[in-house]
Amino acid sequence: MNLCFLSTNITSFVTDPLSHEFMRKALLMSSLVAAVCGFLSSYLTLKGWALMGDAVSHSVMPGVVVAYALGLPFSLGAFIFGVGSVALIGFVKQKSRVKEDTVIGLVFTGFFALGIVLVSKIKSNIDLHSILFGSPLGISLSDVKQTVFISLLVVMLLSVFRKDLILYCFDPRHAKTVGINVLFLHYLLLTCLSLAAVVGLQTVGIVLVVAMLITPGATAYLLTDRFDNMTIIAVISAIISSVFGIYLSFWFDLETGGSIVLVQTFIFLFAFLFAPRYGIFKFKKLFSNY
Amino acid sequence: MDKLNYKSYRIEAENICVDYHGKVALYDANLRLKAGQICGLVGMNGAGKTTFFNALTGFVNISKGKIRINGESLKIAQQDQAIAYVPQSEGIDCQFPVSVWDVVMMGRYGSMNILRSPRESDIQAVKDAIDRVDLMELSSIPIGNLSGGQRKRTFLARAIAQRASILLLDEPFAGVDIRTEKLISELFIQFKNEGKTILLSTHDMIHVREFCDLVLLINKTVVAYGETSEVFTPENITSTFGGMSPDVSFGPES
């Protein structure tokens, strides 16, 4: 009897939110975005581009504001500023003796500040809160179209150039010696990073989007020694996090973006503690080698 | 005639200079190598050995001078798969999640289609290469689980799989045991007989005497260059190492 009650409870825990149109859309879109960011995260964590991810995602802020003000697709503005920040970082680094991480920090905070100032100046219907912290529950139809298009583009680029990008992250010098265009791959990865940041910021917002771009990859890195498996694990853990995060936020009335990232962080912690080979408590004997 | 003369050199570096953000690491360096020659690159830590390799692989831009590979520009040489490079172990992330097979296959990428999907011939080349360095049993192991010497052999196999005519090896003997050392030096002799050109850096003077036809002593610039028997003298070595004579090198005279 009790058991029966419990099971209906659990079923309604899962199904109730699905009766809302906005929840179904949020779950679908967030999963898509999470999958794309998770896919990319396996490259970024291996390349050591966490800070770069943070920089790009913050730098898109003024682009989003300007695009909204001009009535352009927000992804366009975001992309231009994302790529622009990267170009500027490269330029300043080359022309001055300031160290790279300093340049990165300097440029992205500058862009971010510009974005905040712009929001306060352009009194339009821009919702600062949803830009900063995401609003997966309020995605509009045009946002859906943009997100789907960009997601497919990123997945396609990452798939076509998959092996070259792995080589680029692993040993760019060898890539160069065998005649592969390393500069192209560098900018390709940066472009994908900007695009993923653009779609990611809708679900978790500018402040937390970097988590979508590195945490799944870092989790997967603890669990496997194969790049292919790493990508699969990263994508799956990212999707689980966003679905679970959205449910949590629905039932307990939590900030959605924060919930998603928090679940990701918990999954990472779990891997950090219990990963068979690289966790703190190694359960090597329980699992096979890899 | 002039052109033909050019062609007879596999590697030709003329007065090359490299600086990192204005700090000079290598200047006025010259090198000419032909087919079937093995040249040892000797110098102390920070002398610019890796920098020399960086210049020859095009990984850093030279600020002055000229590099010709088979009489052509570096770019063409890269596209022709003329140069294979075996990195110093410090230069790579050995925790990267790829297997021995994956790494050796990377040697074939330059001659594959854009998706880098291996053909039968690529698979065969990879198998042969792994076989030559005696790593067949370990071919599916992630490189993070290999010993330093096994990792060295993996990268050597990648160079073999590439089937380049020029091999550049940055400290191929660092941290390997006697068995691997023997395997690698035997491979070098085979490469030489196959007509490959080899430039390798090493801190081990015995190896230089053993199988290097030529030796290039550097300390930010060329201290001495020529036939090993003529150039590899205690005086030259002492001046290369800034007045210090590395005594290990002059144990039993051969």
Ligand SMILES: Nc1ncnc2c1ncn2[C@@H]1O[C@H](COP(=O)(O)OP(=O)(O)OP(=O)(O)O)[C@@H](O)[C@H]1O
């Ligand atoms: N990427 C870099 N950026 C700045 N300086 C560098 C860089 N790489 C090398 N250098 C500097 O150039 C000089 C030559 O370094 P290089 O790595 O070529 O020496 P090496 O002969 O290979 O030494 P080792 O025997 O330790 O490998 C050193 O003083 C080093 O500090």
Ligand SMILES: [Mg+2]
């Ligand atoms: Mg070196």
